[in-house]
């Protein structure tokens with residue numbers, strides 16, 4: 371779906387008052403936080419506090435987008451053999467896909483090197499590869515077939531079908547820039563908690579849509595929501611999650627604060643950075 375048809379589609383839905391329910395909890399009540407293009411708005415769910423773009427897209431529209439348009443864009447961005455060799459030789463150092471910051475967070479969370487980790491939404495495998503190199507035992511999932519094939523064939527990533535993954539298996543359910551794209555945030559969190567062992571950690575990185583960041587970089591904040599990001603997270607949403615969690619934003623992540631979290635209650639760090647970290651501990655039951 372191109373931007374023009376997205377706007378036309380949004381205008382039609384707006385006239386018909388469709389696509390106004392929260393995509394995560396289904397609540398019909400929400401309030402406008404920001405507007406764009408006359409026919410689209412960023413809304414705050416009155417129940418779960420999620421920030422979502424309205425009119426929303428249906429699961430079918432979402433699926434079509436990720437299997438066609440978004441996939442095409444990414445496919446053309448797959449590195450050539452020569453580019454990949456250079457990235458591997460450099461260990462992705464200094465590259466936009468350099469996972470050093472994420473590895474530091476995992477270390478601060480005291481994830482042992484032999485931990486079993488699921489990289490949910492692994493794209494072409496750059497992250498799974500770096501997580502494996504750091505010593506973790508990594509499985510991965512990816513919705514796009516060409517990207518999944520690239521990860522498996524070129525980087526040896528153990529890409530698995532989501533439906534075949536056993537429950538209560540992983541020490542870490544990891545995702546980087548995935549949760550803002552999925553049809554339902556709640557379903558993704560429930561999935562992560564189902565696949566985790568008791569006391570396992572869901573670790574998600576995502577763009578930060580907090581008011582503190584809005585105050586610091588209003589134009590970037592405004593540009594961030596739209597068709598490609600059907601929802602965005604901030605501390606008001608995270609604070610309402612019924613799980614022990616720690617969250618904060620970059621510039622850089624407060625690793626000492628992450629280290630001091632004992633896995634109980636909620637702990638919030640600075641919220642004005644560009645990227646947001648969410649960690650949820652699965653309670654033993």
Ligand SMILES: [Zn+2]
Pocket residue numbers: 392393394395396397415416417418419420
């Ligand atoms: Zn909601």
